[in-house]
Amino acid sequence: MLTHEQNENLTRVGPGTPLGRFLRHYWIPAANLEEIAMPGGAPVRVGLLGEKLVAFRDPSGKVGLIGEFCPHRRASLAYARNEVGGLRCLYHGWKLSPEGRVEETPPEPPGSKLKANLKCHAYPVREAGGILWTYMGDPAKQPPFPKFPWLDLPPAQLLPVKMYQDCNFLQGLEGDLDPAHPNYLHRDFDVDAGKSWGGAGWESIARLMSDGAPEILCEETPYLMRVGAVRKTNDPKKNYVRTTEWIAPFYCYIATGPHESQLFKAWLPIDDVSCYTYYIHFNPSRPLDVPATYANWGHRTENGTYRTAHSVENMHLQDRQRMISGNFSGIEGAAIQDRAVQESMGAICDRTQEHLGTSDKAVIFYRRLILRKLAEMDAGKSPPGLDPALDFKHRTASWYSPSDEPWQDVLRHQERYERENPLPASA
Ligand code: FES
Ligand SMILES: [Fe+2]
Numbered sequence: 432m433l434t435h436e437q438n439e440n441l442t443r444v445g446p447g448t449p450l451g452r453f454l455r456h457y458w459i460p461a462a463n464l465e466e467i468a469m470p471g472g473a474p475v476r477v478g479l480l481g482e483k484l485v486a487f488r489d490p491s492g493k494v495g496l497i498g499e500f501c502p503h504r505r506a507s508l509a510y511a512r513n514e515v516g517g518l519r520c521l522y523h524g525w526k527l528s529p530e531g532r533v534e535e536t537p538p539e540p541p542g543s544k545l546k547a548n549l550k551c552h553a554y555p556v557r558e559a560g561g562i563l564w565t566y567m568g569d570p571a572k573q574p575p576f577p578k579f580p581w582l583d584l585p586p587a588q589l590l591p592v593k594m595y596q597d598c599n600f601l602q603g604l605e606g607d608l609d610p611a612h613p614n615y616l617h618r619d620f621d622v623d624a625g626k627s628w629g630g631a632g633w634e635s636i637a638r639l640m641s642d643g644a645p646e647i648l649c650e651e652t653p654y655l656m657r658v659g660a661v662r663k664t665n666d667p668k669k670n671y672v673r674t675t676e677w678i679a680p681f682y683c684y685i686a687t688g689p690h691e692s693q694l695f696k697a698w699l700p701i702d703d704v705s706c707y708t709y710y711i712h713f714n715p716s717r718p719l720d721v722p723a724t725y726a727n728w729g730h731r732t733e734n735g736t737y738r739t740a741h742s743v744e745n746m747h748l749q750d751r752q753r754m755i756s757g758n759f760s761g762i763e764g765a766a767i768q769d770r771a772v773q774e775s776m777g778a779i780c781d782r783t784q785e786h787l788g789t790s791d792k793a794v795i796f797y798r799r800l801i802l803r804k805l806a807e808m809d810a811g812k813s814p815p816g817l818d819p820a821l822d823f824k825h826r827t828a829s830w831y832s833p834s835d836e837p838w839q840d841v842l843r844h845q846e847r848y849e850r851e852n853p854l855p856a857s858a
Pocket of ligand 2: 606613616617
């Protein structure tokens, strides 16, 4: 349970809020590159950390991310003409450069100095891994771009999925901090169905169903934190251990087992009451099974909208008949199952009313850690994950480990298993 003030500090993302200032220390996704693929195409509205922006690619290919509202009299630049060198506002023809300069003010008299003193918000951008990235913080403190290894994979090995979620980002993020919930929310009864976890090649999730009360362990890392979930097996000498790696400010690698495709996630606040989840599915060594991935997670969005048909109003299309023999939730797809419970809490979950238990250990650890990091930031200390020496190479595990060994050693056992049991070349 949190105080109201702690809940506010962990959820509000606008400029000037404690968390908003923390988040503005990092490179974060702003849009998918497919949204601004065409040079000279329509500018795209981008809601990010409570700010309203537009992203665009000018006819020469240059990309900009600037404040949505024209500095003259605030018309939206989403309507603007997209010209070489910037956006031209429809209302009176002012031209704004990708750097946020006012280049032209045509209705003003010759020699007018008006534009010289004006600037609109503009943020630096970077194109990588199918995503337009930005940094919204103090220019003097811009960190190195995080070298996530999946950014350079060929398209067949990388599937970035972006999905709108109608609630504060922390409700989503805390789902990924919760190793016990898959045993309930994501349980399939019909394990032979093609859409079951095993059917989609994620045996690691099918395996965890054997123990619904894992021991949860957490530790701080230079990136943020690591979580371990230790499950008993039939053999008292062997545990089933899953690890999750957390990278500030809102990134994580989900636990995945030997030879499985991997999953990087981002919980990107649009504002205080909505967010985008990024599911970055990737496989460093071979092509992804895209249809199985979509079927398993249920997160294929409707063309260009980054939304699915599910909502609180339509109960996320829950099917009570299906709850008898299909799955625990009656909802199709793990990503939609997550969204259903997270959106059901309301726009910003009232954490003053919670009653947390042992299974919430990682959620509690994260909240305390972030509140401490916010206080340290105010005391002048650099937030986590910004040391230029960090290499951003992470690998999670979901495998068996001797019960008398440290939980973090499970990755070593998983990697040994992979070496000793290589996949056939054609797999
Ligand atoms: S409002 Fe944009 S040019 Fe006047
Ligand atoms: Fe989940």
